[in-house]
Amino acid sequence: MSNLLMDPAFAPLAKEPRAVLRNANVAREALSAARLETRPLPSDYDLEITDYDVRLSEEEKAQIPVRIYRRKNVISALPVLLYFHGGGFFCGDLFSEESQCAHYALNAGCAVVCVAYRLAPEEPFPAALTDCYRVLEFLWSKSRDLNLDRDFLAVGGSSAGANLAAAVSLLARDRTGPKICFQMLLIPALDDRLETLSARQFTDVPDFGRSEAEVMWRWYLGEHAHNISPYAAPARAKDLSDLPTSYVLCAGLDPLRDEGLDYARRLTEAGVAVELHLVPSIPHGFASIPSAAISKRLLKEQVEVLRGVFSRKSEQF
Template sequence: MSNLSMDPAFAPLAKQPRVVLRDPNVAREALSAARLGTRALSESDLEIKDYDVLSSDEERVQIPVRIYRRKNAVGSLPVLLYFHGGGFFCGDLFSEESQCVHYALNAQCAVVCVAYRLAPEEPFPAALTDCYRTLEFLWSESRDLNLDRDLIAVGGSSAGANLAAAVALLARDRMGPKICFQMLLIPALDDRLETMSARQFTDVPDFGRSEAEVMWRWYLGEHAHDISPYAAPARAKDLSHLPTSYVLCAGLDPLRDEGLDYARHLTEAGVAVELHLVPSIPHGFASIPSAAISKRLLKEQVEVLRGAFSSKSEQL
């Protein structure tokens, strides 16, 4: 048993009886219903533009992309390419809109959100293909988009953090667009689920081991074998020459230890890493944005992004 206690602000995340994931469409409908009647922050200070990015000449898939920036922003902006969470099977351009708006208004950057293809209908590598293609689009079209391609960061939450880490690995290995920073929030990185936290946290609120097992099965496919490190970045043997990183781990999260391990392996590979472990929060803490800890962590993420862009800009 763990002696960790959960911040009472996150008690609403506990569901009894626990919902069993069987149908991704049911989960998607629940997410949409929870969002009804809500809106992010006021858009009066924002410029929002939508694009359809062509995935490839072979697939001809249109990837919906949304770019947020301040209306009064001057010059080419640093950019955060942000991938939403949702277990690889949920989420869209709007599911983490509040965070994207907050980053755009406060971190002095443009924020790009991607509606990548979802599992299990489109298992790995569909989502990663969409995310990496969007990175290429931002790089090649940076002048027209008024973005600074020397200051591109990737980030995401949970499954989105997996995709951010995988995009950084792909960009390095393909000698593709340069990424200056990666922000990995409560990352899902290891399909093996062999860590202590993965074994321990089976009945924590919102997201426990059983949900993680379904997430990976849907993302990788029912009969997956020889799992690629681009699907599960914890399997990567070489983490050298990756961008400076920020890793946030939740103490009451089955994914906690794989995030901690990834941060350690990055450090051992010579990558500069800032690691933040918050012991009293569950995986889905950000869905209670009114909680004091959620507000503090969102403020910290803004400061981390501003610092990363500022530091890199000084080196150029």
């Protein structure tokens, strides 16, 4: 451990003895059980929630579940945040970060689209990225039908979801695909090599340490583990120019801290506008305790950042 001090609000994340991550289904069941203890969205939220199934391709019948959150009774086309949940590529669904998505939709002047992408290890890379990019194309092509403003199309996510947001941005640039105006990378998982100081140092931090990161990458990469694409691990991308304006949040007590800091630095050096926030006193899983003062402050900051990105639209609210 380093001499960095953790905010005591996150002490409940520490588990002794530390659980060994061996089975993805066990981890998913634990996540579902934990979610039962949280409050569902209030029924009086001023939100319209719509579910869609997006076909993976014209040739395939497979579908990608999508949920769209937006304020009720908004007539004009809304900016949109395409949001990818975290969960180490092996956990998470449309509901795992529901309160966060709802908060963005209520307060940031945008619609929020959450994607239930395929999960590892059953469906390793590139399955999740394929799903996420397909939903980006869907939103771009169906924006008029969905009453969304594709000129204000942002991507974002947390942890593994931030990896997917960064990878989708790289793919859209390289394929000359849909134009993304902004990427919000929260505690991003970007580098499978785990060679940074923080990746070597943080082995016994609460909730998510080096051992969990090793399992995450092993399950996500699968048979691709010896030929790593930059679309799987965006830190491997040699060219970060012409990517969207970015917000990067790093947690000080996180094995992924330094790869996020390095990615922000490289984006800046490539001429990309970047806002970087490093919070030294929080672990990777800080958002799982939303009642903590720092969690509330960071969520408020994210809303303010999004409102700034969508400012020309948000003036209508």
